[in-house]
Amino acid sequence: MQDVKNHDLPTSTRSHGPSFNARRSSKLLRLAGCTILLFFCGLYATQFSTSDFGPQGVSLFLHDADMDLCPQVDMLFPEVSGELWKSIGQDMRTEEFKKQAVDWLAGAVRVETETFDDMGPVDEDPRWRSRFKFHAYLEQAFPLVHANLKLTKVNTYGLLYEWKGSDASLKPILMAGHQDVVPVNPDTVQEWTHPPYSGYYDGTRIWGRGSNDDKSGLIGTISAVEVLLRNDFKPVRTVVMPFGFDEEAGGLRGAASLAKVLEELYGECGFAFIIDEGGGFTEQYGTVFATPGVAEKGSFSIKMDLATKGGHSSVPPDHTSIGILSALLTHLENNPFERRINRSTPTYRMFQCFAEHSSVMPSSLRKAIRKSINSDDALREVESVLLKDPVYRALVSTTQAVDMIHGGIKSNALPEETWAVVNHRVAITSSVEATISRDISLLQPLVEKFNLTFSAFGEPIPPPSDLYPSEGSLEISYVGGINTPAPITPWDLKDAEADTAPFRMLAGTIRGVFREHRGFADGRDVVVSPGMPTVGTDTRWYWNLTKHIFRYSHHNSGNSTNSFERAHTVNEFLEADNLVETIRFFVTLIMNADESREF
Ligand SMILES: *[C@@H]1O[C@H](CO)[C@@H](O)[C@H](O)[C@H]1NC(C)=O
Ligand SMILES: *[C@@H]1O[C@H](CO)[C@@H](O)[C@H](O)[C@H]1NC(C)=O
Ligand SMILES: *[C@@H]1O[C@H](CO)[C@@H](O)[C@H](O)[C@H]1NC(C)=O
Ligand SMILES: *[C@@H]1O[C@H](CO)[C@@H](O)[C@H](O)[C@H]1NC(C)=O
Numbered sequence: 001m002q003d004v005k006n007h008d009l010p011t012s013t014r015s016h017g018p019s020f021n022a023r024r025s026s027k028l029l030r031l032a033g034c035t036i037l038l039f040f041c042g043l044y045a046t047q048f049s050t051s052d053f054g055p056q057g058v059s060l061f062l063h064d065a066d067m068d069l070c071p072q073v074d075m076l077f078p079e080v081s082g083e084l085w086k087s088i089g090q091d092m093r094t095e096e097f098k099k100q101a102v103d104w105l106a107g108a109v110r111v112e113t114e115t116f117d118d119m120g121p122v123d124e125d126p127r128w129r130s131r132f133k134f135h136a137y138l139e140q141a142f143p144l145v146h147a148n149l150k151l152t153k154v155n156t157y158g159l160l161y162e163w164k165g166s167d168a169s170l171k172p173i174l175m176a177g178h179q180d181v182v183p184v185n186p187d188t189v190q191e192w193t194h195p196p197y198s199g200y201y202d203g204t205r206i207w208g209r210g211s212n213d214d215k216s217g218l219i220g221t222i223s224a225v226e227v228l229l230r231n232d233f234k235p236v237r238t239v240v241m242p243f244g245f246d247e248e249a250g251g252l253r254g255a256a257s258l259a260k261v262l263e264e265l266y267g268e269c270g271f272a273f274i275i276d277e278g279g280g281f282t283e284q285y286g287t288v289f290a291t292p293g294v295a296e297k298g299s300f301s302i303k304m305d306l307a308t309k310g311g312h313s314s315v316p317p318d319h320t321s322i323g324i325l326s327a328l329l330t331h332l333e334n335n336p337f338e339r340r341i342n343r344s345t346p347t348y349r350m351f352q353c354f355a356e357h358s359s360v361m362p363s364s365l366r367k368a369i370r371k372s373i374n375s376d377d378a379l380r381e382v383e384s385v386l387l388k389d390p391v392y393r394a395l396v397s398t399t400q401a402v403d404m405i406h407g408g409i410k411s412n413a414l415p416e417e418t419w420a421v422v423n424h425r426v427a428i429t430s431s432v433e434a435t436i437s438r439d440i441s442l443l444q445p446l447v448e449k450f451n452l453t454f455s456a457f458g459e460p461i462p463p464p465s466d467l468y469p470s471e472g473s474l475e476i477s478y479v480g481g482i483n484t485p486a487p488i489t490p491w492d493l494k495d496a497e498a499d500t501a502p503f504r505m506l507a508g509t510i511r512g513v514f515r516e517h518r519g520f521a522d523g524r525d526v527v528v529s530p531g532m533p534t535v536g537t538d539t540r541w542y543w544n545l546t547k548h549i550f551r552y553s554h555h556n557s558g559n560s561t562n563s564f565e566r567a568h569t570v571n572e573f574l575e576a577d578n579l580v581e582t583i584r585f586f587v588t589l590i591m592n593a594d595e596s597r598e599f
Pocket of ligand 3: 449451
């Protein structure tokens with residue numbers, strides 16, 4: 001998963017994005033386009049029907065529908081191909097299969113495919129070429145996929161696999177992943193228990209960069225297809241797999257190019273749903289929850305350039321540009337964005353799911369969450385408890401992080417130009433416009449106090465009085481890409497009008513695979529709730545292709561005390577058993593989607 005904040009940052013003090021108004025109008029056009037698009041997608045919507053919760057299944061959570069804070073769908077298993085699915089499932093229990101799965105992932109980890117922030121064009125920068133090795137590896141490791149699927153290379157390194165189904169009238173499904181990984185910091189190589197590109201298997205875990213993010217997703221997907229081909233499965237519904245190659249730098253060359261080709265081939269809203277990497281399942285308050293991401297925050301960075309008069313530091317002003325900029329940044333930090341839980345968001349539903357299904361949540365919190373549906377006081381109480389967690393705070397609010405600063409060149413010269421970069425992650429209940437308006441209005445009083453001229457995104461912001469400011473200038477501009485919050489996938493099972501068929505199919509599959517993998521006698525179950533990642537994915541390029549986008553990896557992420565998520569840091573690993581479950585998940589998802597006629 002990418003951390004968008006690091007791409008395309010300035011290396012010099014020069015950076016002027018398009019003007020505020022130009023950006024705003026193109027953004028409004030995009031928003032309008034998207035609304036129209038969603039409207040058309042909506043025309044295809046299948047109606048919600050409570051009788052359709054899957055052909056087979058065990059109803060575990062029986063509640064009065066009105067009282068149920070977090071309705072669960074039944075487990076969903078393939079029926080038409082039920083026997084085949086069972087026999088594949090049996091194979092997956094063998095040591096032989098586990099070894100095969102480990103070899104598949106370990107081999108992928110051994111091909112280093114690092115993406116750096118400063119990569120040049122694909123046909124120039126030799127660092128992209130590692131992807132060729134990766135392609136050769138896939139060809140050798142997945143012979144049936146390469147013999148039976150159509151493979152198109154997009155923008156040299158992007159991979160687009162198409163597995164044609166027999167019924168062209170059914171919308172295909174899109175299973176995305178990315179080939180690249182974040183670089184291993186050379187200073188930390190010593191800290192790795194096993195070398196980062198060893199793909200070492202210790203009998204339990206596969207170690208190395210990418211073992212989790214996202215080679216486990218890519219290998220899980222392509223392995224599932226290889227397994228289905230081995231078993232002579234013939235899809236009715238087309239399966240498409242786009243694998244980008246620069247997700248860790250924003251997907252500008254990979255997913256962005258793949259998106260264009262996909263839209264040409266399959267049209268706007270041409271897919272039933274998209275599944276891409278995301279959070280896995282975690283234990284919270286004694287219960288396991290899976291939270292497929294149905295939304296994604298926006299993100300962008302602003303650069304604040306402050307210019308003041310220079311001179312000898314023997315006769316300094318009260319405040320140098322460094323002092324003034326520090327004051328502005330401190331002021332921003334002293335005024336965090338409002339952290340409020342909004343009742344209409346998937347995150348609020350997730351909290352309700354915790355309250356409804358957790359086995360050990362403190363009863364005062366459980367009661368407050370229940371009451372908060374109607375009581376604002378109770379909602380404030382819930383906020384005071386849950387928003388202590390920085391992850392939940394990030395989920396409910398826009399955030400700011402001062403990530404870069406630069407100023408001064410000599411110990412006895414006044415700094416004439418100072419700049420800083422502030423990264424914002426925009427809440428799904430807010431917008432890029434609202435975020436920059438807030439920045440501007442927060443900075444304005446200080447700009448006045450320091451007698452600065454002020455301009456934002458190319459537009460001058462006039463001072464409130466007619467005194468001409470004289471001490472310097474502050475200019476705000478965008479740096480890097482601007483990502484608005486993603487359109488929200490229909491997720492609300494309590495809303496009879498919402499087109500939730502794909503979400504229900506996914507949730508039923510997650511619950512079925514979780515139980516099947518652990519054996520039906522085991523009795524442990526997973527609760528599925530809509531969720532949201534805090535970071536970005538390649539799906540930002542795929543909004544035109546469907547309104548049903550899920551960011552979800554079916555593996556155990558551990559929990560805050562025992563985290564299995566070591567992406568982007570040392571000692572990344574994946575448990576072999578988790579990998580087998582991931583493959584089982586994709587096999588079942590393909591088969592369930594193949595049989596569904598609800599979308
Ligand atoms: C985290 O997971 C471990 C098992 O992996 C479990 O023992 C522990 O209770 C969990 N902690 C929380 C806070 O859920
Ligand atoms: C909650 O979010 C919705 C959708 O973004 C918005 O329309 C509504 O105003 C928000 N409610 C509050 C109380 O902020
Ligand atoms: C700003 O300008 C006013 C009027 O010219 C002056 O009185 C004040 O001292 C200035 N403040 C700073 C911080 O330079
Ligand atoms: C989505 O569709 C709009 C309108 O047709 C188009 O301008 C835009 O480039 C498309 N987005 C992507 C990522 O292809």
